[in-house]
Amino acid sequence: MKQLRVKHHLRWLSAATALALALPFMGLSRVSHAEEGEKVLKVQVEVEVASLDTAVATDGTSFEVLANMIDGLYEPDASGQAVPALVESEEVNEAGTEYRFKLKEAKWQNGTPVTAHDFVFSWQRLCDPETHSEYSYMVETAGVKNAAAVIAGEKKPEELGIHAEDDQTLVVELDFPVPFFHSLMYFPIFYPINQEFFESTNGQYATSPETFLANGAFTLKSYEPAATSFELEKNPDYYNAERIKLDGLQYQVIKDNQAAALAFNSGEVDITRLGGEQVDLYKEDPAFQTIRGGYLWYMAVNQKVSGFESTHMRKAVVMSIDKQNICDTVLKDGSVPANFAVPIDLATGPDGKDFRDSAGSYLEFDAEAAKEEFAKAKEELGKDSFQFEMIYEDTEASTNVAQKIKEMVESNLEGVEISLKQMPKKNRIQLTSAKDFEISLTRWGPDYADPMTYLALWTTDAPYNYGSWSNEEYDKIVKSCQDGELSLDQAARWEALHEAEKIAMEDAVILPVYQVGGAYMIAENVHDVHFHSVALNRVYKDAYMD
Secondary structure (H helix, E strand, O other): OHHHHHHHHHHHOOOOHHHHHOHHHHOOOOOOOOOOOOOEEEEEEOOOOOOOOOOOOOOHHHHHHHHHHOOOOEEEOOOOOEEEOOEEEEEEOOOOOEEEEEEOOOEOOOOOEOOHHHHHHHHHHHHOHHHOOOOOHHHHHOOEOOHHHHHOOOOOHHHOOEEEEEOOEEEEEEOOOOOOHHHHOOOHHHOOOOHHHHHHOOOOOOOOHHHOOOOOOEEEEEOOOOOOEEEEEEOOOOOOHHHOOOOEEEEEEOOOHHHHHHHHHOOOOOEEEEOOHHHHHHOOOOOEEEEEEEEEEEEEEOOOOOOOOOHHHHHHHHHOOOHHHHHHHHHOOOOEEOOOOOOOOOOEOOOOOEHHHHOOOOOOOOHHHHHHHHHHHHHHHOOOOEEEEEEEEOOHHHHHHHHHHHHHHHHHOOOEEEEEEEEOHHHHHHHHHOOOOOEEEEEEOOOOOOOHHHHHHHOOOOOOOOOOOOOHHHHHHHHHHHHOHHHHOHHHHHHHHHHHHHHHHHOOOOEEEEEEEEEEEEOOOEEOOEEOOOOOOEEOOOOEEO
Protein backbone atom coordinates (compact mmCIF):
# COMPACT_ATOMS: atom_id res chain seq x y z
CA MET A 1 0.00 0.00 0.00
CA LYS A 2 2.86 2.43 0.66
CA GLN A 3 3.93 2.15 -2.97
CA LEU A 4 0.41 3.01 -4.15
CA ARG A 5 0.33 6.10 -1.97
CA VAL A 6 3.63 7.31 -3.38
CA LYS A 7 2.28 7.05 -6.93
CA HIS A 8 -0.96 8.79 -5.95
CA HIS A 9 0.95 11.74 -4.51
CA LEU A 10 2.85 12.18 -7.75
CA ARG A 11 -0.36 13.38 -9.42
CA TRP A 12 -0.19 16.70 -7.60
CA LEU A 13 3.56 17.05 -7.21
CA SER A 14 4.13 19.34 -10.18
CA ALA A 15 4.05 22.42 -7.96
CA ALA A 16 5.74 20.80 -4.99
CA THR A 17 8.33 18.60 -6.67
CA ALA A 18 11.10 21.19 -6.76
CA LEU A 19 10.65 21.93 -3.05
CA ALA A 20 10.46 18.24 -2.12
CA LEU A 21 13.55 17.33 -4.09
CA ALA A 22 15.41 20.35 -2.74
CA LEU A 23 14.93 19.29 0.89
CA PRO A 24 18.46 17.90 1.25
CA PHE A 25 19.87 21.27 0.24
CA MET A 26 17.73 23.26 2.68
CA GLY A 27 19.33 21.81 5.77
CA LEU A 28 16.28 19.76 6.73
CA SER A 29 16.89 16.39 8.36
CA ARG A 30 15.96 13.19 6.62
CA VAL A 31 12.87 11.72 8.24
CA SER A 32 13.26 8.28 9.84
CA HIS A 33 10.31 5.96 10.42
CA ALA A 34 12.25 3.40 12.46
CA GLU A 35 11.23 2.87 16.05
CA GLU A 36 13.89 3.39 18.71
CA GLY A 37 16.11 0.33 18.96
CA GLU A 38 14.76 -1.21 15.77
CA LYS A 39 17.46 -2.12 13.25
CA VAL A 40 15.44 -2.92 10.13
CA LEU A 41 17.10 -1.80 6.92
CA LYS A 42 14.65 -0.54 4.28
CA VAL A 43 15.84 -1.28 0.76
CA GLN A 44 14.50 -0.09 -2.60
CA VAL A 45 14.67 -2.37 -5.64
CA GLU A 46 13.60 -1.52 -9.17
CA VAL A 47 11.88 -4.78 -10.06
CA GLU A 48 9.88 -7.49 -8.33
CA VAL A 49 11.41 -10.78 -7.23
CA ALA A 50 10.81 -13.21 -10.08
CA SER A 51 11.28 -16.37 -7.97
CA LEU A 52 12.75 -17.53 -4.66
CA ASP A 53 13.34 -21.03 -6.01
CA THR A 54 17.10 -21.29 -6.56
CA ALA A 55 16.59 -23.52 -9.61
CA VAL A 56 14.11 -21.12 -11.22
CA ALA A 57 15.40 -17.62 -10.34
CA THR A 58 17.24 -15.80 -13.12
CA ASP A 59 17.45 -12.14 -12.04
CA GLY A 60 19.69 -10.08 -9.80
CA THR A 61 16.96 -9.03 -7.37
CA SER A 62 15.93 -12.64 -6.73
CA PHE A 63 19.54 -13.70 -6.26
CA GLU A 64 20.20 -10.85 -3.82
CA VAL A 65 17.21 -11.80 -1.68
CA LEU A 66 18.06 -15.51 -1.79
CA ALA A 67 21.61 -14.81 -0.61
CA ASN A 68 20.16 -13.10 2.46
CA MET A 69 18.39 -16.29 3.48
CA ILE A 70 20.41 -19.29 2.33
CA ASP A 71 24.08 -20.06 2.79
CA GLY A 72 25.91 -22.20 0.26
CA LEU A 73 29.40 -23.63 0.35
CA TYR A 74 31.06 -20.24 -0.16
CA GLU A 75 30.18 -16.56 0.08
CA PRO A 76 31.85 -13.33 -1.11
CA ASP A 77 33.88 -11.28 1.33
CA ALA A 78 33.80 -7.47 1.26
CA SER A 79 36.15 -7.41 -1.75
CA GLY A 80 34.19 -10.07 -3.64
CA GLN A 81 36.66 -12.90 -3.04
CA ALA A 82 35.20 -16.33 -2.29
CA VAL A 83 35.50 -17.38 1.37
CA PRO A 84 33.97 -20.39 3.16
CA ALA A 85 30.33 -20.18 4.25
CA LEU A 86 29.07 -23.66 5.18
CA VAL A 87 32.46 -25.22 4.44
CA GLU A 88 34.46 -26.10 7.54
CA SER A 89 37.36 -27.53 5.55
CA GLU A 90 38.09 -28.90 2.10
CA GLU A 91 40.49 -31.20 0.29
CA VAL A 92 41.24 -30.93 -3.42
CA ASN A 93 43.06 -33.60 -5.40
CA GLU A 94 46.23 -32.74 -7.31
CA ALA A 95 44.42 -32.59 -10.66
CA GLY A 96 41.86 -30.12 -9.30
CA THR A 97 39.01 -32.44 -10.29
CA GLU A 98 37.71 -33.62 -6.90
CA TYR A 99 36.61 -31.50 -3.97
CA ARG A 100 35.85 -33.04 -0.60
CA PHE A 101 34.00 -30.59 1.66
CA LYS A 102 33.47 -30.96 5.39
CA LEU A 103 30.41 -28.95 6.37
CA LYS A 104 29.89 -26.83 9.46
CA GLU A 105 27.16 -27.70 11.91
CA ALA A 106 24.22 -25.57 10.76
CA LYS A 107 20.43 -25.79 10.90
CA TRP A 108 17.50 -25.00 8.71
CA GLN A 109 15.01 -22.68 10.38
CA ASN A 110 12.78 -25.65 11.27
CA GLY A 111 15.61 -27.16 13.32
CA THR A 112 16.63 -29.78 10.76
CA PRO A 113 20.41 -30.07 10.31
CA VAL A 114 21.91 -28.86 7.04
CA THR A 115 23.59 -31.88 5.46
CA ALA A 116 25.53 -32.85 2.37
CA HIS A 117 22.34 -34.55 1.13
CA ASP A 118 20.71 -31.10 0.82
CA PHE A 119 23.34 -30.07 -1.73
CA VAL A 120 23.02 -33.34 -3.62
CA PHE A 121 19.23 -32.96 -3.89
CA SER A 122 19.47 -29.32 -4.97
CA TRP A 123 22.09 -29.88 -7.67
CA GLN A 124 20.42 -32.99 -9.04
CA ARG A 125 17.08 -31.19 -9.24
CA LEU A 126 18.77 -28.21 -10.92
CA CYS A 127 20.14 -30.47 -13.68
CA ASP A 128 17.02 -32.62 -14.04
CA PRO A 129 15.47 -31.78 -17.45
CA GLU A 130 12.03 -31.85 -15.81
CA THR A 131 12.96 -28.79 -13.73
CA HIS A 132 13.52 -26.72 -16.89
CA SER A 133 16.09 -24.56 -15.12
CA GLU A 134 17.52 -21.82 -17.34
CA TYR A 135 20.66 -21.81 -15.19
CA SER A 136 21.40 -25.54 -15.26
CA TYR A 137 24.18 -24.85 -17.78
CA MET A 138 26.14 -23.28 -14.92
CA VAL A 139 26.72 -26.76 -13.51
CA GLU A 140 28.45 -27.55 -16.80
CA THR A 141 30.43 -24.32 -16.44
CA ALA A 142 31.53 -25.54 -13.01
CA GLY A 143 32.85 -28.68 -14.70
CA VAL A 144 30.71 -31.06 -12.62
CA LYS A 145 31.03 -34.61 -13.92
CA ASN A 146 28.23 -35.75 -16.24
CA ALA A 147 26.42 -32.41 -15.98
CA ALA A 148 25.93 -32.03 -19.75
CA ALA A 149 24.60 -35.57 -20.10
CA VAL A 150 22.20 -35.20 -17.17
CA ILE A 151 20.86 -31.87 -18.45
CA ALA A 152 20.37 -33.42 -21.90
CA GLY A 153 18.46 -36.34 -20.39
CA GLU A 154 21.13 -38.82 -21.45
CA LYS A 155 22.02 -39.76 -17.87
CA LYS A 156 20.00 -39.84 -14.68
CA PRO A 157 20.34 -37.02 -12.11
CA GLU A 158 21.79 -39.56 -9.70
CA GLU A 159 24.79 -39.88 -12.05
CA LEU A 160 25.76 -36.23 -11.56
CA GLY A 161 29.24 -35.86 -10.05
CA ILE A 162 28.10 -35.01 -6.54
CA HIS A 163 27.43 -37.32 -3.60
CA ALA A 164 27.20 -37.31 0.18
CA GLU A 165 29.84 -39.51 1.75
CA ASP A 166 28.06 -38.93 5.05
CA ASP A 167 25.86 -36.18 6.52
CA GLN A 168 28.77 -33.74 6.86
CA THR A 169 30.95 -34.75 3.90
CA LEU A 170 30.15 -33.60 0.38
CA VAL A 171 32.17 -34.82 -2.59
CA VAL A 172 32.09 -33.03 -5.95
CA GLU A 173 33.77 -34.55 -9.02
CA LEU A 174 34.73 -32.45 -12.03
CA ASP A 175 35.39 -33.45 -15.63
CA PHE A 176 38.10 -30.78 -15.84
CA PRO A 177 39.69 -28.27 -13.45
CA VAL A 178 37.90 -24.91 -13.16
CA PRO A 179 40.06 -22.05 -11.82
CA PHE A 180 37.03 -20.00 -10.70
CA PHE A 181 35.19 -22.93 -9.07
CA HIS A 182 35.05 -21.35 -5.60
CA SER A 183 33.48 -18.12 -6.87
CA LEU A 184 30.81 -20.16 -8.64
CA MET A 185 29.87 -21.76 -5.34
CA TYR A 186 28.38 -18.56 -3.91
CA PHE A 187 26.04 -18.19 -6.85
CA PRO A 188 22.53 -19.01 -5.52
CA ILE A 189 21.75 -21.85 -7.92
CA PHE A 190 24.33 -23.92 -6.04
CA TYR A 191 22.65 -23.40 -2.65
CA PRO A 192 21.18 -26.41 -0.81
CA ILE A 193 17.50 -27.34 -0.55
CA ASN A 194 16.06 -29.66 2.11
CA GLN A 195 14.35 -32.44 0.16
CA GLU A 196 11.81 -33.43 2.81
CA PHE A 197 10.63 -29.85 3.21
CA PHE A 198 10.58 -29.25 -0.54
CA GLU A 199 8.37 -32.26 -1.12
CA SER A 200 6.03 -31.24 1.71
CA THR A 201 5.12 -28.02 -0.14
CA ASN A 202 3.23 -29.93 -2.86
CA GLY A 203 4.53 -27.91 -5.77
CA GLN A 204 4.26 -24.54 -3.98
CA TYR A 205 7.90 -24.31 -2.87
CA ALA A 206 9.21 -20.76 -2.26
CA THR A 207 5.91 -18.98 -2.90
CA SER A 208 5.28 -17.86 0.71
CA PRO A 209 7.00 -17.75 4.11
CA GLU A 210 5.30 -21.06 4.94
CA THR A 211 6.74 -22.79 1.86
CA PHE A 212 10.30 -21.42 2.08
CA LEU A 213 13.04 -22.78 4.32
CA ALA A 214 16.08 -20.69 5.23
CA ASN A 215 19.41 -21.64 6.77
CA GLY A 216 21.04 -18.22 6.43
CA ALA A 217 21.22 -14.84 8.12
CA PHE A 218 17.53 -13.96 7.60
CA THR A 219 14.22 -15.72 7.19
CA LEU A 220 11.20 -14.80 5.11
CA LYS A 221 8.65 -12.88 7.19
CA SER A 222 6.22 -11.72 4.50
CA TYR A 223 6.15 -12.43 0.76
CA GLU A 224 3.97 -13.41 -2.14
CA PRO A 225 4.93 -13.72 -5.83
CA ALA A 226 5.27 -10.37 -7.64
CA ALA A 227 4.85 -8.49 -4.34
CA THR A 228 5.79 -4.80 -4.35
CA SER A 229 6.93 -5.06 -0.74
CA PHE A 230 8.10 -7.92 1.47
CA GLU A 231 10.07 -8.39 4.66
CA LEU A 232 12.86 -10.54 6.07
CA GLU A 233 13.78 -10.96 9.73
CA LYS A 234 16.93 -12.08 11.49
CA ASN A 235 17.30 -15.83 11.82
CA PRO A 236 18.01 -16.59 15.51
CA ASP A 237 19.12 -20.11 14.60
CA TYR A 238 21.72 -19.02 12.06
CA TYR A 239 25.02 -20.74 12.88
CA ASN A 240 26.79 -17.35 12.84
CA ALA A 241 23.93 -15.28 14.32
CA GLU A 242 26.27 -13.09 16.40
CA ARG A 243 27.68 -11.70 13.15
CA ILE A 244 24.30 -10.33 12.05
CA LYS A 245 23.59 -6.86 13.44
CA LEU A 246 20.38 -6.08 11.57
CA ASP A 247 16.99 -7.18 12.91
CA GLY A 248 15.60 -7.46 9.42
CA LEU A 249 15.26 -6.14 5.89
CA GLN A 250 12.22 -4.48 4.32
CA TYR A 251 12.14 -4.41 0.53
CA GLN A 252 10.06 -2.02 -1.54
CA VAL A 253 9.75 -2.10 -5.32
CA ILE A 254 9.93 1.49 -6.61
CA LYS A 255 10.49 1.80 -10.35
CA ASP A 256 10.33 5.58 -10.70
CA ASN A 257 13.45 7.60 -9.89
CA GLN A 258 11.51 10.55 -8.52
CA ALA A 259 9.40 8.34 -6.28
CA ALA A 260 12.57 6.59 -5.08
CA ALA A 261 14.18 9.92 -4.16
CA LEU A 262 11.09 11.06 -2.30
CA ALA A 263 10.88 7.74 -0.44
CA PHE A 264 14.48 8.15 0.69
CA ASN A 265 13.96 11.75 1.75
CA SER A 266 10.89 10.83 3.79
CA GLY A 267 12.69 7.94 5.50
CA GLU A 268 10.61 5.20 3.89
CA VAL A 269 13.77 3.65 2.46
CA ASP A 270 17.39 3.70 3.68
CA ILE A 271 19.03 2.62 0.43
CA THR A 272 17.76 3.64 -2.98
CA ARG A 273 19.11 3.82 -6.48
CA LEU A 274 18.78 7.06 -8.44
CA GLY A 275 18.97 7.98 -12.09
CA GLY A 276 18.39 10.83 -14.49
CA GLU A 277 17.55 14.23 -13.03
CA GLN A 278 17.66 12.96 -9.45
CA VAL A 279 21.41 12.34 -9.80
CA ASP A 280 21.98 16.01 -10.59
CA LEU A 281 19.79 17.07 -7.67
CA TYR A 282 21.36 14.81 -5.05
CA LYS A 283 25.00 14.34 -6.10
CA GLU A 284 26.30 16.85 -3.52
CA ASP A 285 24.37 15.22 -0.67
CA PRO A 286 26.54 13.35 1.89
CA ALA A 287 24.33 10.28 1.42
CA PHE A 288 25.08 10.11 -2.33
CA GLN A 289 27.46 7.41 -3.60
CA THR A 290 28.40 6.06 -7.01
CA ILE A 291 29.34 2.42 -7.39
CA ARG A 292 30.35 0.76 -10.66
CA GLY A 293 28.25 -2.23 -11.62
CA GLY A 294 29.04 -5.23 -13.78
CA TYR A 295 25.77 -5.35 -15.68
CA LEU A 296 25.84 -4.96 -19.44
CA TRP A 297 22.70 -3.51 -21.04
CA TYR A 298 22.26 -4.43 -24.67
CA MET A 299 19.71 -4.90 -27.41
CA ALA A 300 19.10 -8.54 -28.22
CA VAL A 301 17.97 -8.75 -31.85
CA ASN A 302 16.13 -11.79 -33.15
CA GLN A 303 17.95 -12.92 -36.27
CA LYS A 304 14.91 -14.97 -37.31
CA VAL A 305 13.10 -11.65 -37.87
CA SER A 306 13.22 -10.29 -41.39
CA GLY A 307 15.94 -7.65 -41.56
CA PHE A 308 18.05 -8.77 -38.64
CA GLU A 309 19.50 -11.74 -40.48
CA SER A 310 21.73 -9.06 -42.06
CA THR A 311 24.93 -8.24 -40.19
CA HIS A 312 24.90 -4.89 -41.97
CA MET A 313 21.46 -4.09 -40.52
CA ARG A 314 22.52 -5.04 -37.01
CA LYS A 315 25.64 -2.90 -37.29
CA ALA A 316 23.68 0.01 -38.75
CA VAL A 317 21.27 0.05 -35.83
CA VAL A 318 23.86 -0.09 -33.05
CA MET A 319 26.26 2.35 -34.70
CA SER A 320 23.44 4.89 -35.04
CA ILE A 321 23.09 5.09 -31.24
CA ASP A 322 25.05 7.76 -29.40
CA LYS A 323 25.76 5.75 -26.26
CA GLN A 324 27.75 8.49 -24.55
CA ASN A 325 24.78 10.80 -24.92
CA ILE A 326 22.52 8.22 -23.28
CA CYS A 327 24.94 7.86 -20.35
CA ASP A 328 25.38 11.61 -19.95
CA THR A 329 21.84 12.91 -20.48
CA VAL A 330 19.54 10.02 -19.61
CA LEU A 331 21.23 7.83 -17.00
CA LYS A 332 23.66 10.27 -15.34
CA ASP A 333 24.69 7.61 -12.83
CA GLY A 334 28.23 6.77 -13.86
CA SER A 335 27.19 4.34 -16.58
CA VAL A 336 29.67 4.13 -19.48
CA PRO A 337 29.15 3.39 -23.18
CA ALA A 338 29.51 -0.30 -23.97
CA ASN A 339 31.55 -0.89 -27.11
CA PHE A 340 32.24 -4.44 -26.01
CA ALA A 341 30.69 -7.70 -24.85
CA VAL A 342 32.87 -8.25 -21.76
CA PRO A 343 32.57 -5.42 -19.21
CA ILE A 344 35.28 -3.36 -17.57
CA ASP A 345 36.66 -4.65 -14.23
CA LEU A 346 35.13 -8.10 -14.62
CA ALA A 347 38.20 -10.30 -14.66
CA THR A 348 41.99 -10.13 -14.53
CA GLY A 349 44.05 -12.32 -16.82
CA PRO A 350 47.27 -14.25 -16.27
CA ASP A 351 49.10 -11.09 -17.38
CA GLY A 352 47.64 -9.22 -14.39
CA LYS A 353 45.62 -6.90 -16.63
CA ASP A 354 41.90 -6.36 -16.81
CA PHE A 355 40.37 -8.10 -19.84
CA ARG A 356 39.38 -4.77 -21.40
CA ASP A 357 42.91 -3.32 -21.13
CA SER A 358 44.11 -5.61 -23.92
CA ALA A 359 40.86 -5.87 -25.88
CA GLY A 360 39.45 -3.89 -28.77
CA SER A 361 36.57 -1.44 -29.00
CA TYR A 362 33.65 -2.40 -31.22
CA LEU A 363 30.42 -1.04 -32.70
CA GLU A 364 31.08 2.54 -31.61
CA PHE A 365 28.68 5.35 -32.43
CA ASP A 366 29.35 6.65 -35.93
CA ALA A 367 26.34 8.11 -37.73
CA GLU A 368 27.99 8.16 -41.15
CA ALA A 369 29.30 4.62 -40.88
CA ALA A 370 25.84 3.55 -39.72
CA LYS A 371 24.31 5.05 -42.86
CA GLU A 372 26.85 3.16 -44.99
CA GLU A 373 25.99 -0.12 -43.25
CA PHE A 374 22.30 0.61 -43.73
CA ALA A 375 22.80 1.19 -47.45
CA LYS A 376 24.50 -2.21 -47.70
CA ALA A 377 21.65 -3.79 -45.70
CA LYS A 378 19.01 -2.32 -48.01
CA GLU A 379 20.82 -3.62 -51.06
CA GLU A 380 21.30 -7.05 -49.47
CA LEU A 381 17.69 -7.34 -48.32
CA GLY A 382 16.09 -5.75 -51.37
CA LYS A 383 13.93 -3.21 -49.53
CA ASP A 384 14.19 0.35 -48.25
CA SER A 385 11.96 0.48 -45.17
CA PHE A 386 11.85 -1.61 -41.99
CA GLN A 387 9.64 -1.67 -38.92
CA PHE A 388 10.79 -3.31 -35.69
CA GLU A 389 9.24 -3.59 -32.24
CA MET A 390 11.37 -3.20 -29.13
CA ILE A 391 10.20 -4.60 -25.81
CA TYR A 392 11.54 -3.19 -22.55
CA GLU A 393 10.73 -3.34 -18.88
CA ASP A 394 8.66 -0.79 -16.99
CA THR A 395 11.39 0.96 -15.03
CA GLU A 396 12.06 4.64 -15.55
CA ALA A 397 15.62 4.04 -16.76
CA SER A 398 14.60 1.42 -19.33
CA THR A 399 11.74 3.58 -20.53
CA ASN A 400 13.96 6.62 -21.03
CA VAL A 401 16.74 4.63 -22.68
CA ALA A 402 14.30 2.89 -25.04
CA GLN A 403 12.79 6.20 -26.08
CA LYS A 404 16.25 7.66 -26.72
CA ILE A 405 17.29 4.65 -28.78
CA LYS A 406 14.15 4.96 -30.91
CA GLU A 407 14.81 8.66 -31.47
CA MET A 408 18.45 8.13 -32.47
CA VAL A 409 17.91 5.16 -34.76
CA GLU A 410 15.01 6.76 -36.61
CA SER A 411 16.91 10.06 -36.92
CA ASN A 412 20.07 8.48 -38.31
CA LEU A 413 18.57 5.69 -40.40
CA GLU A 414 15.85 7.05 -42.66
CA GLY A 415 13.53 4.15 -43.40
CA VAL A 416 13.76 2.43 -40.02
CA GLU A 417 10.88 2.71 -37.56
CA ILE A 418 10.93 1.29 -34.05
CA SER A 419 7.74 0.87 -32.05
CA LEU A 420 8.05 0.56 -28.28
CA LYS A 421 6.27 -1.92 -26.01
CA GLN A 422 6.64 -1.60 -22.24
CA MET A 423 5.98 -4.49 -19.85
CA PRO A 424 7.00 -5.87 -16.43
CA LYS A 425 10.47 -7.38 -16.37
CA LYS A 426 9.13 -10.89 -15.83
CA ASN A 427 7.06 -10.65 -19.02
CA ARG A 428 9.99 -9.27 -21.00
CA ILE A 429 12.17 -12.14 -19.82
CA GLN A 430 9.50 -14.67 -20.78
CA LEU A 431 9.10 -13.28 -24.29
CA THR A 432 12.83 -12.92 -24.80
CA SER A 433 13.55 -16.44 -23.57
CA ALA A 434 10.82 -17.82 -25.84
CA LYS A 435 12.37 -15.83 -28.74
CA ASP A 436 8.99 -14.20 -29.25
CA PHE A 437 10.39 -10.73 -29.89
CA GLU A 438 12.11 -8.57 -32.50
CA ILE A 439 14.30 -6.34 -30.30
CA SER A 440 14.60 -6.77 -26.54
CA LEU A 441 16.34 -4.16 -24.38
CA THR A 442 17.85 -6.54 -21.87
CA ARG A 443 20.82 -6.96 -19.59
CA TRP A 444 23.18 -9.57 -18.24
CA GLY A 445 24.93 -9.50 -14.90
CA PRO A 446 28.12 -11.53 -14.44
CA ASP A 447 27.64 -14.76 -12.52
CA TYR A 448 31.35 -15.31 -11.92
CA ALA A 449 34.60 -13.40 -12.49
CA ASP A 450 35.60 -14.71 -15.90
CA PRO A 451 34.85 -13.51 -19.47
CA MET A 452 33.10 -16.81 -20.10
CA THR A 453 30.13 -15.59 -18.03
CA TYR A 454 29.34 -13.43 -21.09
CA LEU A 455 30.96 -15.21 -24.01
CA ALA A 456 29.29 -18.56 -23.26
CA LEU A 457 25.90 -16.89 -23.76
CA TRP A 458 26.16 -16.83 -27.54
CA THR A 459 27.23 -20.33 -28.50
CA THR A 460 24.81 -21.96 -30.91
CA ASP A 461 22.73 -23.93 -28.42
CA ALA A 462 23.09 -21.69 -25.35
CA PRO A 463 19.75 -20.93 -23.64
CA TYR A 464 20.52 -17.19 -23.49
CA ASN A 465 21.44 -16.95 -27.17
CA TYR A 466 18.21 -15.01 -27.67
CA GLY A 467 19.05 -13.90 -31.21
CA SER A 468 19.68 -17.45 -32.51
CA TRP A 469 23.16 -16.49 -33.75
CA SER A 470 25.50 -19.28 -34.79
CA ASN A 471 29.18 -19.24 -35.66
CA GLU A 472 31.17 -22.46 -35.89
CA GLU A 473 34.56 -20.89 -35.22
CA TYR A 474 33.19 -19.06 -32.17
CA ASP A 475 31.66 -22.26 -30.80
CA LYS A 476 34.98 -24.10 -31.15
CA ILE A 477 36.93 -21.40 -29.32
CA VAL A 478 34.46 -21.17 -26.43
CA LYS A 479 34.23 -24.95 -26.10
CA SER A 480 38.00 -25.33 -26.00
CA CYS A 481 38.29 -22.55 -23.40
CA GLN A 482 35.66 -24.27 -21.27
CA ASP A 483 36.88 -27.85 -21.17
CA GLY A 484 39.26 -28.46 -24.06
CA GLU A 485 42.91 -27.92 -24.83
CA LEU A 486 42.79 -24.17 -24.23
CA SER A 487 41.42 -24.67 -20.71
CA LEU A 488 44.77 -26.14 -19.71
CA ASP A 489 46.84 -23.15 -20.88
CA GLN A 490 45.68 -19.98 -19.14
CA ALA A 491 47.71 -17.57 -21.31
CA ALA A 492 46.49 -19.14 -24.55
CA ARG A 493 42.96 -19.29 -23.18
CA TRP A 494 43.00 -15.56 -22.39
CA GLU A 495 44.16 -14.71 -25.90
CA ALA A 496 41.46 -16.96 -27.37
CA LEU A 497 38.75 -15.28 -25.30
CA HIS A 498 39.77 -11.96 -26.80
CA GLU A 499 39.44 -13.50 -30.25
CA ALA A 500 36.00 -14.88 -29.40
CA GLU A 501 34.79 -11.45 -28.32
CA LYS A 502 36.12 -9.96 -31.56
CA ILE A 503 34.21 -12.50 -33.65
CA ALA A 504 30.98 -11.87 -31.74
CA MET A 505 31.23 -8.10 -31.90
CA GLU A 506 32.27 -7.89 -35.54
CA ASP A 507 29.18 -9.93 -36.37
CA ALA A 508 27.02 -7.86 -33.98
CA VAL A 509 25.64 -10.87 -32.11
CA ILE A 510 24.22 -8.29 -29.66
CA LEU A 511 23.95 -4.51 -29.85
CA PRO A 512 25.68 -3.31 -26.65
CA VAL A 513 24.49 0.00 -25.18
CA TYR A 514 26.03 0.65 -21.75
CA GLN A 515 27.70 -0.82 -18.69
CA VAL A 516 25.81 0.27 -15.63
CA GLY A 517 26.96 2.68 -13.02
CA GLY A 518 25.21 2.87 -9.70
CA ALA A 519 24.07 6.14 -8.18
CA TYR A 520 22.80 5.44 -4.66
CA MET A 521 21.45 7.30 -1.68
CA ILE A 522 22.51 5.47 1.48
CA ALA A 523 21.40 6.79 4.86
CA GLU A 524 24.33 8.07 6.88
CA ASN A 525 23.54 5.71 9.77
CA VAL A 526 23.90 2.66 7.49
CA HIS A 527 27.30 0.99 7.24
CA ASP A 528 29.03 -1.98 5.61
CA VAL A 529 26.54 -2.95 2.95
CA HIS A 530 28.83 -4.76 0.52
CA PHE A 531 28.27 -4.02 -3.18
CA HIS A 532 29.54 -6.45 -5.80
CA SER A 533 29.72 -6.38 -9.58
CA VAL A 534 29.70 -10.17 -9.86
CA ALA A 535 26.92 -12.63 -8.92
CA LEU A 536 25.33 -10.76 -6.01
CA ASN A 537 24.44 -7.06 -6.19
CA ARG A 538 24.45 -6.38 -2.45
CA VAL A 539 25.22 -8.42 0.65
CA TYR A 540 23.97 -7.40 4.10
CA LYS A 541 25.60 -9.88 6.50
CA ASP A 542 28.02 -7.28 7.88
CA ALA A 543 25.66 -4.30 7.63
CA TYR A 544 24.71 -2.34 10.71
CA MET A 545 22.80 0.83 11.61
CA ASP A 546 23.80 3.46 14.19
